[in-house]
Amino acid sequence: MKAIVHDSYGPPSVLRLEEVEQPVPGRGEVLVQVHASAVDQGVWHLTAGLPYPIRATPYGLRGHRARVRGTDVAGVVEAVGPEVTRFRPGEEVYGSCEGAFAEYACAREDRLAPKPGNLGFEQAAAVPVSGVTALQALRDSGRLRAGQSVLVIGAAGGVGSFAVQLAKAYGAHVTGVCGTAKVDLVRSLGADRVLDYTREEPTDGQRRYDLVLDIAGNRPLSRLRRVLTPRGTLVIVGGEGGGRWIGGLDRQLRALLLSPFVSQRLRVLASRQHHGDLRLLAELIEAGSVTPAVDRAYPLADAPEAVRHLRQGRVRGKLVIRVREGASGRA
CATH class of the missing domain: 3.90.180.10 (Medium-chain alcohol dehydrogenases, catalytic domain)
Structure with a gap:
């Protein structure tokens, strides 16, 4: 073959x-x-x-x-x-x-x-990979509930495009972050608000969110925490930078070490593929909630x-x- x-x-x-x-x-x-x-x-x-x-x-x-x-x-x-x-x-x-x-x-x-x-x-x-990752980040690590506010950083990528739609399906108010050329896509996915990071910094602290999903990012942990509510949740999915030995794992390690000492929940996603989540995604897709x-x-x-x-x-x-x-x- x-x-x-x-x-x-x-x-x-x-x-x-x-x-x-x-x-x-x-x-x-x-x-x-x-x-x-x-x-x-x-x-x-x-x-x-x-x-x-x-x-x-x-x-x-x-x-x-x-x-x-x-x-x-x-x-x-x-x-x-x-x-x-x-x-x-x-x-x-x-x-x-x-x-x-x-x-x-x-x-x-x-x-x-x-x-x-x-x-x-x-x-x-x-x-499969991106959809299940987004689902587990929101549902399991993020414990997302209807009515909460969610910030998706990297909303136009593989995981982010599913995260925006899934968060909306769960009844959240969703703000998506992306570059200028992708604003229309993120808006079409159902985001209530879209931030162009080339024009405004999403972690400037002007707004706070119950859940922040940072996908393959490299923003400092302190800036991500700045936009969380006092008991909000940060979920880090992947990450770039950090060199050849640790890649983007440095932020993830710091988040895990810091989490027990602060009121905010700092989580790192370790996604696992499972047929139950694939079946759930298929149901949402067939219902028209996710595309x-x-x-x-x-x-x-x-x-x-x-x-x-x-x-x-x-x-x-x-x-x-x-x-x-x-x-x-x-x-």
């Missing part, structure tokens, strides 16, 4: 299209004929091997499967391994797995769910260019990898 692989860490150019052996599903695994995947910051980090500790994880370049990049997956069940009970061949699914930039990929049964019936494969592939924001789709061979585009910071929503032609249409 064709797959996007790499054998060394580096820029997106280390990724290449290659013929590799088709995987075989093991116990509790599902073999998916991949129709589409998507790109997120995690794909870049694994490609670059940055920050350095990521190279020592099971997702680093150790073992045959780790050579193939990609996490989001949408496709059709080709075969199932022993003890799989939820899926049968021919069913349309979406979820996450290792090695999704390929024509076939093996996914754990508990990381898949039936594909939303009103989405094509490309749109569905944009949901994936897809910027553009790239053919599988152009996955390196998609990763490069992501790092340039101009993406509106999600970038999708089209593995099979015809994956864009609605089901």
Whole structure:
């Protein structure tokens, strides 16, 4: 089968299209004929091997499967391994797995769910990683309740575009932060107020929020706390900067150390994919409460260019990898 692989860490150019052996599903695994995947910051980090500790994880370049990049997956069940009970061949699914930039990929049964019936494969592939991350950040780490005020910093990105819509679905008043070129997108997602960070600083303290969601940011912890209510919650999702050894983890570590000593809740999200959350997202999508924001789709061979585009910071929503032609249409 064709797959996007790499054998060394580096820029997106280390990724290449290659013929590799088709995987075989093991116990509790599902073999998916991949129709589409998507790109997120995690794909870049694994490609670059940055920050350095990521190279020592099971997702680093150790073992045959780790050579193939990609996490989001949408496709059709080709075969199932022993003890799989939820899926049968021919069913349309979406979820996450290792090695999704390929024509076939093996996914754990508990990381898949039936594909939303009103989405094509490309749109569905944009949901799992970013959608589940946004959901868990708001519901679990943020403990969001109806009527609360939410500030989403990074509202036009993959996670942010879902966070704005999910927060509205939960009944919150949402302020989204983005650059000038993305203001219209964030407004179309349902944000009650949109701040252009090139014209006004969202953490200047003029307004306070019950929940602040900081996505892949680098603003100092003190500035983020400044816009929280006295008992508000800050949830940090990822982060950039910090050098090759710790990346953006420095703010996260400081938040965890400081949280027990202040009235505000300072949380760091460690998202985990689960079929229950994928099913919930599918229900919200089918009800019209959430719609994936897809910027553009790239053919599988152009996955390196998609990763490069992501790092340039101009993406509106999600970038999708089209593995099979015809994956864009609605089901």
